[in-house]
Amino acid sequence: RAAEESLDTLTEIIRGADMVFITAGMGGGTGSGASPIIAKMARETGALTVGVVTRPFDFEGARRRRVADESVANLKEYVDALISIPNQRLIHLVDPKTPFTEAFRIADDVLRQGIQGISDLIIKPGMINLDFADVKSIMRDAGSALMAIGRGTGESRTVDAARNAIESPLLEMSIEGATGVLYNVTGGTDLTLTEINEAAEVIRNAADEDSEIIFGTSIDETLGRDVTITLIATGFQGGKSARQRGGTDRRTQRAPMEGSAPPRTPVLPDDEWAEPAILRFLRER
CATH class of the missing domain: 3.30.1330.20 (Tubulin/FtsZ, C-terminal domain)
Structure with a gap:
């Protein structure tokens, strides 16, 4: 609901972007509810839209994992490419003595690495350069x-x-x-x-x-x-x-998805739909 109430502001932020990353921790109100709405807006502008999301740890409960699964499937319909990272697998990478709060920080950093890894391919110069056209040819309409x-x-x-x-x-x-x-x-x-x-x-x-x-x-x-x-x-x-898709014509642009159905939103308790701080900030600008 918060994202829907901030459509004008979000549209202004997205306008003119060639590529939009949608990053979220799925399973709660913010990521599960707002990300499909923002993704749909981004794709309608013709921007290459990439979702980079995490799924809950097992200890966060079966219900939250179920909501996350539904939300990831929903988001996939509105992005060009979706990268999904299960937090549970971090347990195999971190020291067993890692504090609870540090585990969530590491999960957030995995999202950062995912986005930076893609953006560095475009931005950083190389001996044999990769550019936005290369990334777009691989990720446009890619699905998973x-x-x-x-x-x-x-x-x-x-x-x-x-x-x-x-x-x-x-x-x-x-x-x-x-x-x-x-x-x-x-x-x-x-x-x-x-x-x-x-x-x-x-x-x-x-x-x-x-x-x-x-x-x-x-x-x-x-x-x-x-x-x-x-x-x-x-x-x-x-x-x-x-x-x-019938070739790699890098000049191809996406047509707006006119008449497409609005994103579905998972059913969550009212307290999980509390307005995210970032959207409150945007409304107050």
């Missing part, structure tokens, strides 16, 4: 998507980085079967062509044999001898790959 960052060091650093990316425990699905893959290899000035080819082999063998693969490379001397690989994969069952 995954984004992962892998890091490697030592003699097999690029292979390890590629494997760490495609086998990340945070991924809700496997890269296997992806028909659209975009990745960037980042290393120091000693990064070799052979190493890049080795990483490409790992990724190509994991994806669909007919997949469209776009890659880039960049230099970051602050990494020292380490290598990082940022990977986006799309075109899974239920989404449309660039190949299935």
Whole structure:
């Protein structure tokens, strides 16, 4: 309700954007209720709209997980690509003594990494550049998507980085079967062509044999001898790959979704629909 009451302000914020990220923790009122409304608005402007969301920890209860599942399915109808990260899998990555509050902070930081990983592909210059057109060709109308960052060091650093990316425990699905893959290899000035080819082999063998693969490379001397690989994969069952859309004409723009049904909103108790602070701030501007 809060998002619906702030449509004019939200429209003004979104207007003119080429790409809009919708990020939320699903299961509560703010993420579950407002995100589909904002996503629908963004897509109607023609912006590439990407959802990056988290699902609740198991200890948050079955009801909240159920609401999150319904909300993720709802949001998927209104974004070009949706990356869903289950918080429960963070338990396998953090120290068992990690405080409760720190676990939620880490979950928030995973969202940040997801958005920054994609935006860095567009913004940061490279030896072989990836740009917005590349990202759009992979993520437009993609449906389910995954984004992962892998890091490697030592003699097999690029292979390890590629494997760490495609086998990340945070991924809700496997890269296997992806028909659209975009990745960037980042290393120091000693990064070799052979190493890049080795990483490409790992990724190509994991994806669909007919997949469209776009890659880039960049230099970051602050990494020292380490290598990082940022990977986006799309075109899974239920989404449309660039190949299935009939090519990769990067000039194609989305037509407004006229007459489309309004986003469904999950049924939540009244207290979970309390107006988010950000929307109160926007209304008072």
